Amino acid sequence: MSFRHWVILLPLVAALLSCSGPSNDRPGKKHTITIAGSTSVMPFTEKLAEHFMVDHKDFVIDVQGGGSTAGIQAVINNTVELGMSSRPLKDAEKRLNTITICYDGIVVVVHPNNPISELDLNMIRQIFSGRISNWRQLGWVDRKIDAVSREEGSGTRGAFEDLVMAGKEIDDGTMVQDSNGSVKEVVATDPYAIGYISMGLVDKKVRPVAINGVAPSIRTIKSGRYKIVRPFLYVTNGELDTKPSRFVDYVLSQEGQQILRNEGLVGFYD
Amino acid sequence: MIDRTVLKEHFVKWVLVAFALSSLLFLFLIFIFILAEGLPLFLKVGVNKIIFGMKWAPTKGHFGIFPMIISSFLVTVGALIVGAPLGLSCAIYLSEYAGKRARMLLKPAIELLAGIPSVVFGFLGVIYIVPLVRNYLGGSGFSLISTSLVLGVMILPTIISISFDALVSVPRTYREGSAAMGATKWQTIYKVIIPTAKSGILASFILGMGRAIGETMAVIMIAGNALKIPTSILDPLRTLTGNIALELAYATGDHRLGLFSTGVVLMLIIMILNYIANFGIKRKIAK
Amino acid sequence: MRVNPRIINRLVRMGLNVQAFFTVGILIVIVAIIFFKGFPHTNFAFIFSFPEDMGREGGIFPSIVGTIQLALLSILLATPLGLGTAIFLTEYTKESLFTKFIRFGVESLAGIPSILYGLFGFIFFVIKLKMGWSLLAGVLTMTIMILPTIIRTSEEAIRAVPRQLRIVSYSLSASKWETIKKVVIPAAIPGILTGIMLSIGRAVGETAAIIFTMGSSLRLPLSIMDSGRTMAVHFYILAREGISMEKAYGTAVVLVLSILLINVLAYYIMNKAIARYS
Numbered sequence: 001m002s003f004r005h006w007v008i009l010l011p012l013v014a015a016l017l018s019c020s021g022p023s024n025d026r027p028g029k030k031h032t033i034t035i036a037g038s039t040s041v042m043p044f045t046e047k048l049a050e051h052f053m054v055d056h057k058d059f060v061i062d063v064q065g066g067g068s069t070a071g072i073q074a075v076i077n078n079t080v081e082l083g084m085s086s087r088p089l090k091d092a093e094k095r096l097n098t099i100t101i102c103y104d105g106i107v108v109v110v111h112p113n114n115p116i117s118e119l120d121l122n123m124i125r126q127i128f129s130g131r132i133s134n135w136r137q138l139g140w141v142d143r144k145i146d147a148v149s150r151e152e153g154s155g156t157r158g159a160f161e162d163l164v165m166a167g168k169e170i171d172d173g174t175m176v177q178d179s180n181g182s183v184k185e186v187v188a189t190d191p192y193a194i195g196y197i198s199m200g201l202v203d204k205k206v207r208p209v210a211i212n213g214v215a216p217s218i219r220t221i222k223s224g225r226y227k228i229v230r231p232f233l234y235v236t237n238g239e240l241d242t243k244p245s246r247f248v249d250y251v252l253s254q255e256g257q258q259i260l261r262n263e264g265l266v267g268f269y270d
Numbered sequence: 271m272i273d274r275t276v277l278k279e280h281f282v283k284w285v286l287v288a289f290a291l292s293s294l295l296f297l298f299l300i301f302i303f304i305l306a307e308g309l310p311l312f313l314k315v316g317v318n319k320i321i322f323g324m325k326w327a328p329t330k331g332h333f334g335i336f337p338m339i340i341s342s343f344l345v346t347v348g349a350l351i352v353g354a355p356l357g358l359s360c361a362i363y364l365s366e367y368a369g370k371r372a373r374m375l376l377k378p379a380i381e382l383l384a385g386i387p388s389v390v391f392g393f394l395g396v397i398y399i400v401p402l403v404r405n406y407l408g409g410s411g412f413s414l415i416s417t418s419l420v421l422g423v424m425i426l427p428t429i430i431s432i433s434f435d436a437l438v439s440v441p442r443t444y445r446e447g448s449a450a451m452g453a454t455k456w457q458t459i460y461k462v463i464i465p466t467a468k469s470g471i472l473a474s475f476i477l478g479m480g481r482a483i484g485e486t487m488a489v490i491m492i493a494g495n496a497l498k499i500p501t502s503i504l505d506p507l508r509t510l511t512g513n514i515a516l517e518l519a520y521a522t523g524d525h526r527l528g529l530f531s532t533g534v535v536l537m538l539i540i541m542i543l544n545y546i547a548n549f550g551i552k553r554k555i556a557k
Numbered sequence: 558m559r560v561n562p563r564i565i566n567r568l569v570r571m572g573l574n575v576q577a578f579f580t581v582g583i584l585i586v587i588v589a590i591i592f593f594k595g596f597p598h599t600n601f602a603f604i605f606s607f608p609e610d611m612g613r614e615g616g617i618f619p620s621i622v623g624t625i626q627l628a629l630l631s632i633l634l635a636t637p638l639g640l641g642t643a644i645f646l647t648e649y650t651k652e653s654l655f656t657k658f659i660r661f662g663v664e665s666l667a668g669i670p671s672i673l674y675g676l677f678g679f680i681f682f683v684i685k686l687k688m689g690w691s692l693l694a695g696v697l698t699m700t701i702m703i704l705p706t707i708i709r710t711s712e713e714a715i716r717a718v719p720r721q722l723r724i725v726s727y728s729l730s731a732s733k734w735e736t737i738k739k740v741v742i743p744a745a746i747p748g749i750l751t752g753i754m755l756s757i758g759r760a761v762g763e764t765a766a767i768i769f770t771m772g773s774s775l776r777l778p779l780s781i782m783d784s785g786r787t788m789a790v791h792f793y794i795l796a797r798e799g800i801s802m803e804k805a806y807g808t809a810v811v812l813v814l815s816i817l818l819i820n821v822l823a824y825y826i827m828n829k830a831i832a833r834y835s
């Protein structure tokens with residue numbers, strides 16, 4: 001075996017060794033939890049996990065996306081212990097346990113340069129169903145409305161359809177992006193775009209639209225005036241083991257709820 | 271001594287057979303799996319309803335992918351319009367005009383272009399092409415034309431390298447004979463060389479089409495992913511690949527089967543394209 | 558009015574010249590944009606630290622490791638399988654319906670788009686075989702993806718080895734396998750290596766198939782069953798979600814540099830191998 005052979009073999013051996021450790025999922029010295037599901041809930045769970053692991057160095061929390069449905073399925077199949085969902089459970093899923101960790105408003109957003117800051121629910125419905133297709137009809141410039149939606153199967157879209165569209169279908173001509181983050185990006189860069197995202201994601205890049213005179217905020221959600229709200233759920237199959245329930249307790253604790261509040265979600269302490 | 275060698279030979283042979291069969295198993299696995307998962311829906315809902323259906327709303331029982339077939343096709347044609355003339359020109363330049371230094375510069379450059387990941391193309395397309403289209407042409411920028419532009423650049427390396435191979439394999443005698451009859455270089459090229467390399471060049475176009483129609487990441491970042499058939503080049507559209515990528519993570523049950531059915535259609539289209547292209551190349555070699 | 562063909566000739570030559578350099582120009586522009594916007598953010602810390610705050614801060618170390626693991630392990634699996642198949646097809650079988658059938662299969666699968674591999678890998682490995690999003694699922698999927706390329710290029714390379722060499726070897730009473738191992742393969746190494754380097758490049762840049770099989774966890778994959786990101790996946794998520802333009806460009810720099818390095822290495826290895834074995 002000449003030197004040449006070793007040069008080739010070494011990286012391969014290194015690659016093999018580097019991943020032959022015990023899986024994050026199997027019991028080792030660390031407690032590991034895998035949480036999977038809604039991409040809307042995911043960034044916030046990640047944040048909570050980051051903070052949690054600072055004080056609990058023996059825990060490793062692995063947060064995956066995949067969507068509310070995939071997360072619920074994974075819990076049913078016992079592939080993960082904790083699932084995340086941004087929509088209520090369907091009948092077939094009802095045997096699972098849910099824990100509401102907070103509430104999230106769904107906010108309709110437009111580009112910061114868009115002068116329209118208020119719409120009524122009916123108008124939003126007509127925009128997304130294709131009835132209103134030009135900003136001119138709303139008093140702005142003569143440009144087509146670039147409506148952006150989430151994809152079919154998304155918990156956020158499902159909630160939007162239930163709470164806003166109320167039976168009317170979202171038009172086939174609306175653009176589609178597969179995450180709230182990318183919807184936000186589209187609206188942030190296209191002055192003529194309009195979309196809906198999780199309230200926790202709203203920042204200076206986009207401007208929220210008041211619906212029926214009510215601007216979305218933690219206050220208006222808590223008071224019940226802003227009605228386009230959905231619960232963020234953690235989903236479990238029966239009782240949780242001690243490890244994951246430590247994390248869930250943390251999420252529901254004052255500290256965890258404060259973190260969620262800082263992110264723009266509505267929790268239980270305030 | 272002889273016995274050991276013979277034994278070793280047999281051993282090696284069977285190891286190789288095992289390897290070959292495993293490879294085949296893997297390769298056919300994916301093929302069969304996609305077919306197996308994709309066909310049931312065709313039987314359940316009906317081939318016509320899927321391929322010619324105009325509405326895709328799988329959670330409500332609509333599995334029509336016709337708009338997406340058209341959109342995939344449009345985006346591919348657009349990519350060819352952008353990439354084929356430019357690619358062929360580069361190939362001609364490389365094979366007929368470029369000196370050694372130019373070739374040494376250009377060939378690696380083309381290969382590097384081929385290596386740039388599609389997400390990078392998609393990203394740059396969103397940052398630069400989409401606003402350009404929106405500000406100077408109209409619409410949201412997420413459109414057929416933006417996608418075609420980016421895809422056209424992405425298929426350039428394919429078209430260039432295969433056309434180049436075809437052009438270069440035209441025998442020198444053809445060129446010399448033409449020159450002997452007083453033709454200029456360009457006359458030689460377009461009257462003699464290109465016609466001779468015709469099937470190879472066409473094959474490069476078809477393989478470029480195959481590449482364009484199979485592209486996913488760049489497309490979902492730029493095309494807008496709307497479900498309607500685009501009525502103008504400024505309209506957003508959704509391709510077959512985009513459909514699968516967007517909804518794969520969330521789909522269950524029949525919805526998921528619908529995605530496999532989309533996959534079956536996609537696979538068939540690409541296999542047909544590949545077959546035509548390879549058939550074309552083989553015909554040229556047979557000549 | 559007939560235009561002088563010489564003038565047309567000159568015009569065409571200029572036009573082609575322009576187009577060729579325009580094409581190279583596109584490449585230069587792409588690389589330049591990425592490097593100018595990304596280089597300020599790529600430093601030692603970026604490469605070796607972990608992402609924080611979903612990637613807004615910190616570095617991309619886990620995704621670099623993930624990429625290396627995925628690429629090397631896929632090659633580890635695919636090369637013996639692919640090379641073995643190529644050897645079998647060329648040296649141990651005669652041209653028959655069977656071999657034509659195999660070759661047709663390999664050709665057809667070479668064109669399958671990556672999203673279909675993602676679809677297959679996700680449903681088959683991740684869900685049906687219960688591997689979950691994992692390095693294993695990613696590696697298996699990637700292996701199948703690069704297998705046709707390796708088989709094809711190896712086969713071509715082996716076929717190109719002149720019959721003379723084999724005949725001479727046999728005449729020196731070498732056995733079939735000895736001939737293959739010591740004469741044919743070394744002579745075919747440049748072509749085989751090309752296929753391997755091409756496949757590594759593909760593994761590094763692939764996204765659609767990986768994001769659905771290996772997942773998108775931000776952790777460092779320390780076990781074959783762990784999920785993780787490759788640089789391409791990380792870049793995609795950063796860019797799509799608008800998490801951080803700077804980090805996205807930084808990741809792109811490392812990504813494109815890696816691919817550049819692989820291409821350069823491929824050239825170098827090929828030239829050395831040609832020099833050594835011809």
